[in-house]
Amino acid sequence: xxxxxxxxLAIELGPQGFWWMNVLFLVAIYSLLGLSLNLIxxxxxxxxxxxxxxxxxxxxxxxWFTIQFHGHMPGVPLFLxxxxxxxxxxAVGGLLIGLPCLRLRGDYLAIATLGFGEIVRIAIQNSPRxxxxxxxxxxxxxxxxxxxxxTKADFRVLMVAIGFVLVALTAWAIRNYIRSAxxxxxxxxxxxxxxxxxLGINPVRSKxxxxxxxxxxxxxxxxxxxxxxxxxTPLEFNFMEMVKIFLIVVLGGLGSISGCVFAAFLxxxxxxxxxxxxxxxxxxxxxxxxxxxxxxxxxxxxRPRGIFGPREITDVWxxxxxxxxxxxxxx
Amino acid sequence: MSDVLFSTHxxxxxxxxxxxVSKVSLxxxxxxxxxxxxxxxAGKTTLFNLITGADTVSEGTVTFRGEDxxxxxxxxxxxxxxxxxxxxIRLWPDMSALDNVQTVYQGPxxxxxxxxxxxxPGFKRSERRIRDDSMKLLERMDLAEHADMRSVDLPYGEQxxxxxxxxxxxxxxxxxxxxxxxxxxxxxxxxxxHTVEQLRQEFDLTILVIEHDMKFVMGICERIYVLDHGxxxxxxxxxxxxxxxKVIEAYLGGAE
Numbered sequence: 001x002x003x004x005x006x007x008x009l010a011i012e013l014g015p016q017g018f019w020w021m022n023v024l025f026l027v028a029i030y031s032l033l034g035l036s037l038n039l040i041x042x043x044x045x046x047x048x049x050x051x052x053x054x055x056x057x058x059x060x061x062x063x064w065f066t067i068q069f070h071g072h073m074p075g076v077p078l079f080l081x082x083x084x085x086x087x088x089x090x091a092v093g094g095l096l097i098g099l100p101c102l103r104l105r106g107d108y109l110a111i112a113t114l115g116f117g118e119i120v121r122i123a124i125q126n127s128p129r130x131x132x133x134x135x136x137x138x139x140x141x142x143x144x145x146x147x148x149x150x151t152k153a154d155f156r157v158l159m160v161a162i163g164f165v166l167v168a169l170t171a172w173a174i175r176n177y178i179r180s181a182x183x184x185x186x187x188x189x190x191x192x193x194x195x196x197x198x199l200g201i202n203p204v205r206s207k208x209x210x211x212x213x214x215x216x217x218x219x220x221x222x223x224x225x226x227x228x229x230x231x232x233t234p235l236e237f238n239f240m241e242m243v244k245i246f247l248i249v250v251l252g253g254l255g256s257i258s259g260c261v262f263a264a265f266l267x268x269x270x271x272x273x274x275x276x277x278x279x280x281x282x283x284x285x286x287x288x289x290x291x292x293x294x295x296x297x298x299x300x301x302x303r304p305r306g307i308f309g310p311r312e313i314t315d316v317w318x319x320x321x322x323x324x325x326x327x328x329x330x331x
Numbered sequence: 332m333s334d335v336l337f338s339t340h341x342x343x344x345x346x347x348x349x350x351x352v353s354k355v356s357l358x359x360x361x362x363x364x365x366x367x368x369x370x371x372x373a374g375k376t377t378l379f380n381l382i383t384g385a386d387t388v389s390e391g392t393v394t395f396r397g398e399d400x401x402x403x404x405x406x407x408x409x410x411x412x413x414x415x416x417x418x419x420i421r422l423w424p425d426m427s428a429l430d431n432v433q434t435v436y437q438g439p440x441x442x443x444x445x446x447x448x449x450x451x452p453g454f455k456r457s458e459r460r461i462r463d464d465s466m467k468l469l470e471r472m473d474l475a476e477h478a479d480m481r482s483v484d485l486p487y488g489e490q491x492x493x494x495x496x497x498x499x500x501x502x503x504x505x506x507x508x509x510x511x512x513x514x515x516x517x518x519x520x521x522x523x524x525h526t527v528e529q530l531r532q533e534f535d536l537t538i539l540v541i542e543h544d545m546k547f548v549m550g551i552c553e554r555i556y557v558l559d560h561g562x563x564x565x566x567x568x569x570x571x572x573x574x575x576x577k578v579i580e581a582y583l584g585g586a587e
Contacts, residue, residue, distance in 0.1 A: 173448045176447055176448045176449075176450060177444060177447050177448055179447075180442065180444070180446075180447030180454065180458065181433075181434075181436070181442050181447070181457070181458070181461065182442075182443070182444050182447060183447065184426070184430055184433060184434040185434060187423065187425075187426060187430075187434075188423050188426070188434045191423040191424055191425055191426065192421050192422075192423055192424075194385065194421065195417065195421040195422070195423065196406075196423075196434075197384075197385070197404070197405040197406050197409075198383050198384075198385055198405050198406075198409060198414075198415055199406075199409055199414065199434075199435045199497065199498070199501060200406050200409035200410050200435065200501055201406055201434070202404075202406045203406075209444070310425075
């Protein structure tokens with residue numbers, strides 16, 4: 001679908017359209033976060049709990065860059081350069097935390113990365129007002145509004161389009177990477193590190209690469225998010241966000257790209273729908289915080305490997321078709 | 332026999348107060364097939380770990396192709412042409428048999444991440460060659476029909492063969508086999524024995540093999556080292572080893 005065909009839709013739907021655009025944009029952002037965390041927790045089988053830290057680094061990196069150069073260059077290049085800058089900041093962060101921490105295994109890595117994510121948030125919160133805005137947050141100049149007709153509807157449609165283009169590119173890049181010599185080396189290290197080392201694969205390099213690449217994508221998600229929101233505050237990047245991202249990865253199936261996007265849509269849609277309900281909606285409204293926990297528990301009981309497991313949606317579709325064909329021929 | 336492909340010089344490994352390997356010196360010449368035997372707990376696998384870099388030596392040096400490799404990491408030694416199999420099978424379980432082999436091919440002919448993501452022509456060429464070479468190896472070991480099966484789903488004997496196959500993908504000079512015939516029935520053992528001998532010729536290998544099956548070791552090894560309690564107690568041709576009183580004592584116990 002092109003941008004042009006989205007536009008009338010958003011305007012026609014009115015306030016509903018805004019709501020939908022907002023949901024779709026968040027789905028794109030959380031898909032990016034899920035896809036990148038899936039690289040670490042799914043394919044490389046490490047256990048990172050610091051992804052919200054890289055997301056925050058990207059968002060603040062882009063915001064800072066945009067504020068610095070606002071007015072010195074046109075909107076589109078500034079937007080693009082701030083995204084690249086954000087990826088760089090997050091990648092450097094990934095490298096700095098990755099090099100010492102990837103020697104840790106399992107739970108220990110989880111604890112170290114969790115600490116890192118919290119440090120990023122708390123550091124921003126306590127930063128001087130004029131540097132990163134402290135706990136009040138940063139206002140990001142609306143540089144990309146120039147391109148659209150300066151209305152909020154157009155802007156949202158454009159951001160949704162950018163978001164999904166990035167999701168598609170990321171999914172494509174990860175899929176291609178996994179199906180290559182480097183990708184196989186990464187899977188080998190994940191499945192038996194000792195054997196991988198003894199057969200000529202450098203395990204540390206393989207892990208650090210996965211970690212840095214995932215951090216960069218999380219940073220990119222942060223940059224686009226910052227431009228969309230207009231104001232970012234440190235409290236948005238709290239540990240509950242990490243839980244959400246982790247849940248998306250597990251729900252979709254560790255090591256499944258399409259599962260990740262599917263799970264992001266499911267979770268964000270439910271979350272936003274519940275938030276939209278009137279305050280007196282009763283049970284559902286009051287208990288929405290229990291939602292994540294309940295999903296996790298149900299998932300572990302009925303589908304411990306995620307909705308799709310390690311497979312892709314195309315594999316699931318093919319299996320279903322084969323099943324139906326069998327049924328039909330039997331009948 | 333003058334040139335030496337590989338040697339250890341007085342390597343020792345201590346775990347706290349326990350000396351697992353004590354001052355062992357081996358020497359392998361190009362093209363040799365040498366056995367390493369000894370009772371359970373003699374330190375054979377520990378010695379393999381010291382040779383391949385899976386574990387660090389406490390004392391002594393390891394030399395490979397004229398280079399002191401004692402300080403090198405395991406993957407660096409592998410890159411020099413040293414490949415091994417494992418006593419307890421260590422295939423990558425969730426990968427297909429073909430992928431297990433293809434993964435190892437990556438070192439010498441690696442293609443980079445950017446080429447992979449953008450699917451550049453150079454990447455595709457390289458992948459095709461890796462695939463073809465891997466299939467050839469699988470065919471050589473009669474595993475081609477199982478190429479797409481998850482390695483963990485293969486029958487036990489085939490898994491052992493796949494481990495050898497995977498090691499060969501490294502295009503090694505030195506191949507270390509850690510109990511390759513363990514758990515196989517007599518027919519499979521005999522087959523494997525012939526295969527190992529043929530592979531040595533075909534791939535121009537030097538082989539060091541740990542094996543408990545005496546028929547296997549005596550049948551194909553030109554020389555044998557015997558370890559007991561971490562020390563080398565004998566070394567020589569199979570016939571000499573068979574008659575060595577120290578070896579008999581180590582295996583059957585002394586007549587005190």
